[in-house]
Amino acid sequence: MTGLSTWDQFWYYFAHNGFFVLQQFTRHFLISVYGVLFAAIVGIPLGILIARRKKLSDTVIGIANVIQTIPSLAMLSIIMLGLGLGVNTVIATVFLYSLLPIIKNTYAGMQGVDANVLDSGRGMGMTKFQILYLIELPLSFSVIMGGIRNALVIAIGITAIGAFVGAGGLGDIIIRGTNATNGGAIILAGALPTALMTIISDLLLGFIQRKLSPQTSD
Amino acid sequence: MSKYLKKIMLVFFLAICPMLLTSCGLPGVSGSDKNTIKIASQSSTESQIIANIVGQLINHELGYKISLVNNLGSSTVAHQAMLRHDADISATRYTGTDLTGVLQLSNIKDPAKASRLVKREFKQRYHQTWFPSYGFADTYAFMTTQAFAQKHQLNNISDLQKISSSLNAGVDTSWMNRKGDGYQDFTKYYGFSFGRVYPMQIGLVYDAVEAGKMETVLGYSTDGRIKSYHLKILKDDKRFFPPYNCSMVVNDSLLKKYPKLAPVLHRLDGKINLKTMQTLNYEVDNNLLEPSVVAQQFLEKHNYFKGDDN
DSSP: TTSOOHHHHHHHHHHHHHHHHHHHHHHHHHHHHHHHHHHHHHHHHHHHHHHHOOHHHHHHHHHHHHHHHHHHHHHHHHHHHOSSSSHHHHHHHHHHHHHHHHHHHHHHHTSSSHHHHHHHHTTOOOOOIIIIIIIHHHHHHHHHHHHHHHHHHHHHHHHHHHHGGGSSSHHHHHHHHHHHHTHHHHHHHHHHHHHHHHHHHHHHHHHHHEEEESOOOO | OOHHHHHHHHHHHHHHHHHHHHEEETTTTTTOOTOEEEEEESHHHHHHHHHHHHHHHHHHHHHHOOEEEEESSSSSHHHHHTTTTSOOOOEEEEEHHHHHTOOOOOOOOOOOHOOOOHHHHHHOOOHEEEOOOOOOBBOEEEEEEEHHHHHOOOOEEEEEEEEGOOOEEEEEETTTTTTTTTTHHHHHHSSOOOSSSEEOOOHHHHHHTTTSSOSEEETTTHHHHHHTEEEEBBTTTTTSSOOOBBEEEEEEEHHOTTTTTHHHHTTTOOOOOHHHHHHHHHHHTTOOOOHHHHHHHHHHTTTTGTTTTO
């Protein structure tokens, strides 16, 4: 092995452990997605609520901001005390970090809806729910999506650290690389797919965002 | 105002409850299911290989779901994980380490006595079963090149005495100042010291002795490079280093829950000797294979030790 360059070793590693890397890749991706999904379930209604009740917005966004300032390794350790080792701890951490971008963007998106459009909706006799579903959500969709994209990028990074609490994922491969005698290639084999995952999922969500945004005909 | 606070609380609870519930069985990220057997492994190569062997053996033979809790920092962390049932099997535990670490007892040099004591204490204090050793011990060992050993007829550590004053020895940095089994105690116990001692990072010693920079070095007995460089391990004839026989530890509650488990796990008793462990470590550290791949190859080669139930 010593005769090969790092790049050759990298390909050699993939040729021999491809299935394992794929497994960890899927696992890593799912952990991140679950965390963001739960954050969206909580964050989007919360964002809508604070857009309605402006007094609450400072408190809620303040709390989310504070959560964001805790270093991820510290957050993992704190949550580990409650949830123990394993996947759940990492999903909970990802959930907490994803709250801020999602809440903030939902709030901003709702704020950005043109008051005239809301007025005309009301003038047409729409109920509150109809206004929400037919006007506000479609118009703020791209901003909310932006928050989710942002959250997912952060989440994939945090999941890599989750390997320290035994959750697995691509971080596992990176840690092994640091332990091995000549692990440069192994570190790359963990780090490059992580970066690739971030880029691809961001592109994919961007594509969905464009497809689902209401089209204006100008 | 309180009406809205209630609403917020409601939203939170509605979202968090399913989260906590469903996270007990999210598809694709096995590991939190009640029926998954969780295996703890430390960050060393050896530990990860063994954990994969144990996991794949269980999965292949009994079909139980397996999840690895990987990269734990030390055996103390693994022990805590076992107590909390974050894991139910600890793949690699060493008698010497657990005797002084977890049990807080003084060290015992006799391997048989040490493993008997550890076995009994873990059963009584924690309701955990120490399995018989896999068949290897990972301990400090002095080693030289084959040529040097032949030239000076070295087999045991005490054979070094006659040439010790002219020797350059490379040792682990942390070994220099250790209490109990460090260099100070070593010189007293064996009655000789080396001409010069070079403390260095443990990973470098094998290359140092192979390249002839040192005549003898102190390394870990299971390292794969011992095999690839054909190094000669000198026998610890006066038994200075405490025994570090490697075994798995299993929570009794798990063995009770799955009565079929114990016979399958016992298939590994004494099946992995020092040479085998060195080879497996070498495959991972040097040949860039993943521990799970190495484990699978090992099990397939031995046909999952079928018929060795006892």
